[in-house]
Amino acid sequence: MSGNDYQSPYTPNTDHDRQQMLEAIGVSSVEELFKDIPEGYTTDSLDLPPALSEPELMAYAQELAASNMVPGDYACFLGAGVYRHHIPAVVRQITGRSEFMTAYTPYQPEVSQGTLQTAYEFQTLISQLTGMEVANLGMYDGSTSMAEAALMAARITKFDRISIMDTVSPLYREVLDTYAQAPGLKIDTFTSSQTELEEGTACLIVQQPNFFGYMEDMAALSKLAHDNGALLIVSADPISLAMFKPPGDYDADIVVGEGQPMGVPPTFGGPFVGLFACKQEYIRQMPGRIVGKTVDTKDRTAYVLTLQTREQHIRRERATSNICTAVALIALMSTVYMSSNGKRGMRHVAELCYHKAHYAATLIDELPGYSVKTDETFFQEFVVECPLPPSELNEKLLDYKIIGGLDITAQVPNGMLVCATEVNTREEIERLAGALAEIGTGK
Amino acid sequence: MNPPDLKYSKEHEWVRSESDSVVVMGITEFAQDSLGDVVFVEIPDEGAELIQGEKMGEIESVKAVSDLYSPVSGKVIKRNESLIDNPELVNEGPFEQGWMLKMEIKDASELDNLLSADDYNSFLKSGA
Numbered sequence: 001m002s003g004n005d006y007q008s009p010y011t012p013n014t015d016h017d018r019q020q021m022l023e024a025i026g027v028s029s030v031e032e033l034f035k036d037i038p039e040g041y042t043t044d045s046l047d048l049p050p051a052l053s054e055p056e057l058m059a060y061a062q063e064l065a066a067s068n069m070v071p072g073d074y075a076c077f078l079g080a081g082v083y084r085h086h087i088p089a090v091v092r093q094i095t096g097r098s099e100f101m102t103a104y105t106p107y108q109p110e111v112s113q114g115t116l117q118t119a120y121e122f123q124t125l126i127s128q129l130t131g132m133e134v135a136n137l138g139m140y141d142g143s144t145s146m147a148e149a150a151l152m153a154a155r156i157t158k159f160d161r162i163s164i165m166d167t168v169s170p171l172y173r174e175v176l177d178t179y180a181q182a183p184g185l186k187i188d189t190f191t192s193s194q195t196e197l198e199e200g201t202a203c204l205i206v207q208q209p210n211f212f213g214y215m216e217d218m219a220a221l222s223k224l225a226h227d228n229g230a231l232l233i234v235s236a237d238p239i240s241l242a243m244f245k246p247p248g249d250y251d252a253d254i255v256v257g258e259g260q261p262m263g264v265p266p267t268f269g270g271p272f273v274g275l276f277a278c279k280q281e282y283i284r285q286m287p288g289r290i291v292g293k294t295v296d297t298k299d300r301t302a303y304v305l306t307l308q309t310r311e312q313h314i315r316r317e318r319a320t321s322n323i324c325t326a327v328a329l330i331a332l333m334s335t336v337y338m339s340s341n342g343k344r345g346m347r348h349v350a351e352l353c354y355h356k357a358h359y360a361a362t363l364i365d366e367l368p369g370y371s372v373k374t375d376e377t378f379f380q381e382f383v384v385e386c387p388l389p390p391s392e393l394n395e396k397l398l399d400y401k402i403i404g405g406l407d408i409t410a411q412v413p414n415g416m417l418v419c420a421t422e423v424n425t426r427e428e429i430e431r432l433a434g435a436l437a438e439i440g441t442g443k
Numbered sequence: 444m445n446p447p448d449l450k451y452s453k454e455h456e457w458v459r460s461e462s463d464s465v466v467v468m469g470i471t472e473f474a475q476d477s478l479g480d481v482v483f484v485e486i487p488d489e490g491a492e493l494i495q496g497e498k499m500g501e502i503e504s505v506k507a508v509s510d511l512y513s514p515v516s517g518k519v520i521k522r523n524e525s526l527i528d529n530p531e532l533v534n535e536g537p538f539e540q541g542w543m544l545k546m547e548i549k550d551a552s553e554l555d556n557l558l559s560a561d562d563y564n565s566f567l568k569s570g571a
Contacts, residue, residue, distance in 0.1 A: 284483060310503075
């Protein structure tokens with residue numbers, strides 16, 4: 001392929017097309033379109049390697065991909081907000097259908113009944129799982145759900161202080177800090193030894209199980225929040241809800257969470273779906289899309305987007321939230337996951353996670369030099385205090401084909417956050433304990 | 444269609460004087476007709492202090508959410524509780540059963556800032 005004759009199949013415009021377009025708008029060259037960029041900010045050439053052919057490029061990308069260490073080749077005990085669970089084959093089969101894969105926002109209900117019905121089912125399932133009256137069609141991810149819940153609490157109570165427990169994920173906390181900047185909300189860190197909230201606090205945010213994997217005393221925290229005139233926001237792991245008390249039972253006002261554990265692979269961090277549910281009385285302050293069920297003029301069941309008047313395509317800058325695109329396809333993965341597992345299947349998954357994690361904790365706690373915090377109830381994650389820095393441990397665990405837990409030295413000295421779910425086999429758990437023992441004793 | 448004994452704002456609210464210091468307010472026939480079916484009304488609680496021309500609540504129809512502005516300054520002494528469960532009263536009788544607030548006004552001269560029925564009719568005709 002010699003120089004200028006080459007016409008890339010991925011570039012639909014020919015030189016002739018470009019010339020015609022430039023003439024039509026009265027510009028002499030493509031460069032002239034960029035003349036607004038000040039001098040010194042442009043570059044004549046980029047230091048790039050020579051172009052590769054398609055097969056060469058594929059081979060290069062595969063070579064890069066092969067240097068990843070991925071669960072499957074490695075036993076993985078990393079969680080901390082994103083979890084590996086078995087994904088039934090039916091999830092990919094259904095979500096891969098083009099009717100769902102290529103669907104756009106169902107503004108026209110008359111041609112989108114299928115998409116709208118799955119959205120309605122997602123909302124219904126999230127309501128049932130959380131024990132809340134209403135749920136929306138999903139947010140970007142668990143962290144933005146939590147931050148939006150704080151903004152919503154501020155709108156409802158007209159207070160501008162947000163209280164967040166120190167056991168909430170530090171990454172979620174960062175997202176909250178970002179969201180709170182523009183509206184000028186003040187954020188207070190709450191510790192379990194405190195008995196009251198600052199005056200004028202809109203909400204208390206609690207993660208369940210908390211970042212370290214342990215269960216908080218939600219009944220007491222709910223009472224404390226409400227006694228102080230604040231709403232209770234719970235950020236919950238959805239799989240744990242199949243086994244532990246749903247937030248609706250302890251009078252939570254808003255429930256958020258990361259939907260990823262239900263049918264969505266970790267995929268290096270996204271796209272995910274944020275769960276968002278609340279009490280019916282707050283529905284008009286709830287961000288995001290809501291699909292309602294009604295009947296058409298012939299009394300047939302019909303689904304339709306509702307409360308759209310509060311969204312930004314109608315209400316512009318005064319919309320309830322600036323959330324734009326929905327994560328409908330990811331929400332569908334969770335919908336298929338929940339409906340194919342059913343209530344009993346979900347409970348079974350949760351129990352397996354609980355038992356695997358407890359088996360791992362018991363083995364590790366017996367190792368010389370290691371200590372596991374087992375005095376509190378935990379679900380599928382727990383804190384291990386290690387005899388050497390977790391960063392060093394994790395490096396050595398790779399030799400055993402093991403991806404270790406998260407290094408949480410910042411929160412717990414030599415602390416490692418270890419996660420085991422139903423996909424961790426007994427052999428893997430025993431291999432982890434064996435490896436930790438060897439590394440810990442310097443063998 | 445706009446009762447001659449009322450005063451009107453350019454934001455399409457009406458005010459009826461009950462005495463020198465007490466007024467009732469709501470939105471006009473033009474406003475309810477433009478909004479379409481009203482599904483939700485959010486109005487301030489009794490005791491709230493309002494300022495003429497400032498946002499005091501929201502009205503939501505199947506088409507849009509719009510802000511409500513206070514046509515006069517003063518204190519809310521009664522609000523139409525029926526609107527909470529039956530917002531359609533605003534469509535059925537904007538000047539009657541769809542009234543919103545009863546207010547104790549601070550300064551009766553503020554009423555002079557409002558339009559007469561005739562002026563409001565010409566304001567509507569001018570394509571507001």
